Amino acid sequence: MKIKHIIIAVIAGMSFSCDDFLEPESISTFDTNYIYSNVDDARKGVNAIYANFGQDAFRSRLSNNMAGNTDIEHQSGWTSSSDRYQIWDLNALETNRDLEIVWTYAYRSIRDANISIEGLRASGKLESTDVAEAKTMNHLLGEAVTLKAYWYSILVYYFGDVPYVNEAPKAGLEFNLPKEDRNVILSGVIEDMIEVEEKMLWADQTPYGIEQVTREYTLGMIARIALQRGGYYLQPDLSQTRSSDYLEYYQVAKNYTEKLMQLKDRALPSDYRQVFLNQSKFISPVNADVLFEVPFALGNGDVAWNIGITVEGGPTAAHSFGSGNNYMAIPPTYYFSFDTLDTRRDVTCALYKINTNFEKEFVNGRTNIAQGKWSRSFLENPPGASSAKGTGINWPMMRYADVLLMFAEAENELYGPTAAAQEALKRVRRRAFSDDLWGTRVDAYVADISASKESFFEAIVDERAWEFGGEMIRKYELIRWGNYAEKMEETVEGLKEMADEAFNGTGNLPDYMYWKVNESGQFVLLNPNTRVVAPPDDTWNQVPFLLSMHSETTQYQEWITKDWANYYNGPNPGVARYIFPIPSTAINNSQGTLTNDGYGF
Template sequence: MKLKHILAIIPAILIASCQKDFLEPESLSTFDDNYIYSNVDDARAGVNAVYSQFNEDAFTSRLSSNLTGNTDIETQSGWGNAGDRYQIWDLQASEGNADLDKLWTAAYKAIRDANIAIKGLTNSGNLENTDVSVKNTFNHLLGEAYTIRAYWYSMLIYYFGDVPYSIEAPVAGAEFSLPKTDRNTILANEIQNLINVEENMQWADQLPYGIEQVNREYTLGMIARLSLQRGGYYLTPELNMVRKGDYLDYYTIAKTYSHKLIQLKDRELPTDFRQIFLNQVKFTSPVNEDILFEIPFSINDGDVAWNIGIEVNFDNATHNYGQCSNYMEMPHTYYMSFDSSDIRRDVTCGLFRYDNTLTKHFIDGSGISQAKWDRTKLTTPPGKASTKDTGINWPMMRYADVLLMYAEAENELNGPTIDAKEALKKSSSKSL
């Protein structure tokens, strides 16, 4: 009994004298935000989480390509089919549309992760670190987080209009059921955030992953793109097309920041238009060329050249390249809208398909595919039964886009000036 009594006292003494050491140990397998954002390597890993939703189905198969149907150039978009994506293309999405639910969920997960990263980076003290390399890296990481968050809000607004606006990292006890915020307020705030961070970001040729990570070029382009979205017309819940009275302010911002990129980091567009997209199929991502930023899919991820690209038949195939379907056909009228000497026409419009022996069969005017991506050009064939997960990156913005945005903004503000015409000419003479 005495021994038991003594043993019973010892834990009480230990608890009283060493309560912090024994009951609140620091786990070696988990780190809080203070630790994660105390050093460059872990901060990089923290910001990588913000990219993770780009590798989920909501983006790889939906937002990047499948949700973009029903524009001016598809000959069929599945009218009459009750599938989720067809509902969206037909502008008749039901309340239970699973594709829109995927988009909504992925967007707010990415926004949550961005908010966590922004808080960690901002509170770290490393944005003013005396070590220039650490300071520059942390400021760039902050720009990455803000830019990706702005992208997702832009997409939410595009598909849903006014949405809940969350800019705080989640904490226990916080209110998560937020009301809608006016779309124009969200866009104005996100534009200003990017303006605040872009000068402290690094160019693609200064970064370890080049155009496969958010860079200053892309952020400048996003400022212009978001500004045109903010200054443009939009559909109200009452089905009226309107735009805010201050729209010219945002055309001015679009012009200023697209022109800033042109001044600071101009480049010639490639003379070989096909090579721009062949680089992606060959897993080559050159900096200081046309593509400013592309989503870096792993070898076993991404749907490019599966649901968009030259059609490839893999039924009883004798080849090892797998399948590519043609989800959104283009009409022959779109093909005929190109000048016959336009080098972009035959890269954009696929007039043939591959059968199961890789023999080309030319189409008869219907079934034109998006020819920019051809899985038969992959250096290593992915296998007879392969479908998705080609690893081919998805382009998010091109320099040609920036030139067009500058031309649009300049034309809106000052009419068809020489500058607007020259930017349009440069964007379309070699590449668009």
Template sequence: MVLAFFMNGCSDFLDPDSLSTFDTQYVFSNVDDARKATNAIYAHFSEDAFRSRLSNNMTGNTDIEQNSGTGSTARYEIWRLEAQPNNGDLKIVWEVAYRAIRDANIVIEGISSSAALNSTDAAIQNDMKQFLGEAYTLRAYWYSMLIYHFGDVPFSTKAPKPGVEFNLPKEDRNVILSSLIQDLINAEAGMKWADELPFGIEQVNREYTLGMISRLALQRGGYFLKPDMTMERKSDYLDYYAIARDYSKKLIDLKDRALPKDFRQVFLNQSKFIVASNSDMLFEVPFAIGEGDVGWNIGIRVDSGSHPYGAGSNYMSVPPTYYYSFDKKDIRRDVTCGLYFRDKDFKQQMVAVGSISQGKWSREFLNPPPGPSTDKGTGINWPMMRYADVLLMFAEADNELNNGPTPAAKEAFKRVRQRAFDEADWAIKVDQYIAAASSKQAFFKAIVDERAWEFGGEMIRKYELIRWNLYDTKINETITGLKKLADDAFYGLGTLPDYLYWKYDTSGKLVILNPDTKLLAAPDASWTRFSWLIGLHRTPNAADPSAYQTWITTNWANYTKAPVRYIMPIPSVAVTNSLGLLKNDGYGFNF
């Protein structure tokens, strides 16, 4: 009965089912049942609220990831920052988040009051401490997402039972974050490393929890949008940068690892179902075959047809300004940005300049192929945090605290950047590059850029732009950059390609002759000309230089004014069920 409750639950967190004390005591009296109860928290990752919404769909638009803004369904409203309280996607995210929080609270309370937590059997005690840390960490993730998307939200930390009030008002988001951070600080030492766990990085582990302390601390120490439409950072923000630095350094000191040299393999592992501990990936959401939307709504596009790989699209395209922001020698660019798709015959074809895809994942990498009629449910895991993130969080926090980059900050930064280039290029592309970023501001700018190049497509950029208070700045830079690319192509200026020339090699792979260079003509007739940057104009042969593709002027239209109103309205059902405690007030809402 209790496990059925964990897995099913109710449709609204304000009206929870209750558990008897007897049931809870029984479940958390032994390791096997406590493990099953903790697993119930993970089950919410398999719902659309996470697998397609929070993991990727709701995390655009940014300077490195963009969505089409022309539709009328729930996700288009969110992408345009025009969502209404009756938006269905917001409703499922809100409800599933609070169901996950409820289940985490049950586990936290159950284990905390269980004799097994203080068992004289060290193995039992260690397992229970691990489960407790998992529950605290998963709860912290869901609250972090609620705060980024809804601002101040109700803060529930108690398991549902008779006499506990769950119709709660909003709590200050900074109070929530401070509490969550302390919970993880208290729990992390009792947790196990990924290589000590049966499911490794497919299970919340000590590495990820330490990384989450740093990520939450930077969120708490960063900027946030207030209801009066101003961006604020609390006066104690340096205290939280210190936490971010200390706990990222703690992971580096206790469980350091070399970043794998092959950047592509880090993500290919997920499509090949290879789980590697003590490597770059710290935690990834484990999707079973038949679950997960990676390779269906994000990744290299594959059209259904006469092949066994099924169909997958890409909701998040890459703006060409991002593609051309990379150094030409940066290995990450061709991994992150997909310039081709697979047609119905499984042949590689060029994508339009406005449809560059997230190249880190593709259903074409699945082995065996999933079948010609498949689409969703690829089973490809979703990355939640990598060690490269921890290194860059340490570098960022240390730079902020010391008013400039220390040798330790530069070393952490260097470890990430070195992987992006062949060793022969390190002297210029790494050493000189870092040496030039000698001031606090210059090093911070380098961090902002490096995080873009390192984590493109992993859909964390939105949250970074928010906490840095750079959202509108980076969006305006993107729009200006796109217009310049369009104008340069239109007027024949610059050195970047107006047209690309491509052909198939002997193995059938699509080869592009000039991805970075303007050519007036192909060297011979074997190459096919393809409209590229010239396509950023709707009418490339017309005399109107302002005729940009509409997505350039519409996709980010509501992101250009400071501050960006990234906060979404609380769903109508939650407002109604709160009996007056919750309101959609402030943020310029007019419902």
């Protein structure tokens, strides 16, 4: 049985619920000592932490919705005052229900992790003379520690300094804790993972493979959070800073990515599309690219419902795949940033949708390019004409390509573009191009951008965009790099330039695109890369593309001028105010311990 079939249900008697901030409503009727006295029940105890991934806090919000806007994904926030729009516009209120849900389930997950951590450490089974039992129990401890680290990383990104809870709830504890410095929190969870990772199991040693936290993912998370700790962050006065000891954390990132590369290296699968198609086919290979993916059971998970290629369904549709939309469109600046021979572009950027006749046609909104890595139309068993949510498609949390690029980034920051840094970057780029192009697109390209530490860093910024488009991690990277506002303004200026050139007829990019479905039933674009004066015959459908970004009344479509406006021209122009207020329910329940001060709130 795969783990995805058992973790979304709350384990009876082994999870806790809470209404007040961090305070349990009821205590389990099972004795914790009993639960963690044996492998089977301990497994169920740790599963309670995973169960929270099945809540809206993660499956629709953190996994994708709340991770826009960036230079490679966008959504309009200014068109409504409802919760998700407030977040997209960086203008959320304390009463924002989405933020409250994320805060609540983050701390529930941390609480459940602390229960497991304490239970496992007190069990005596970590030192069991039964080798198999000791290995399993130590691995379970690593899972709990790593999941706790994930949720603290997220809380710090969204709220800055937050309460740091390191004990399971029990009578006599103080539940209303004050905020802790974000650097203390991140340093703490990094050290916790370092302490446990060597006794964890690799994915090919576990029953659930990449559908559970394994040593690969923990090593990757040590590096990812180390880069967060060593990166830039927003202060209450809306200035950006980084800690004076930031290079120590780049060293940690280098050490632990290198450790994974030495102990459990693997070739990146040659077929980039298949990496993501696997999720829609419910295939989860070990020792491949994906290190951990959240395992959604059928009836759970929003992948290919609110992110992915649009599918128009419903009871009158001629197909049974149901309906799915794409909330995070890809801006044309990102689409045209790709080398036209980069195979990742057409996997990541879909210029088509599926209509009710189960036919492909050009995307709605002309420039509303979809996230092409997932689609409910890829499912082998259609979930039903009226289905929408609950596709069961897993969500990738980290890939080995990420490890290679984190290594390259950390190595460059510490020592410049060394041969090792260059080779890690090359390994990622080789998959993007056919091998007959490696001489120019890989070797010559990397040699050129390795002229300086600065140019190599900018190449890493670009490569991560091309490699991870649609996976919704870009926001966190821009934050730690300190260039969030810069990239947003750069995107807007790029879109304006494209709109002007299309309107004036001075550009080489497609002002119109031409498409058709050929005799073989394939969706075909005549000019995905360049402007053409006219199609060769009348079988082609003409659609305004970059020309559609021009407006006769406002010069540019308002989504260009408003979607990213608060990201570079907000309360402190030139700095993105990405920190949100702590939810009012948490403030009220803290009995005066927590307040929203600073950040312009």
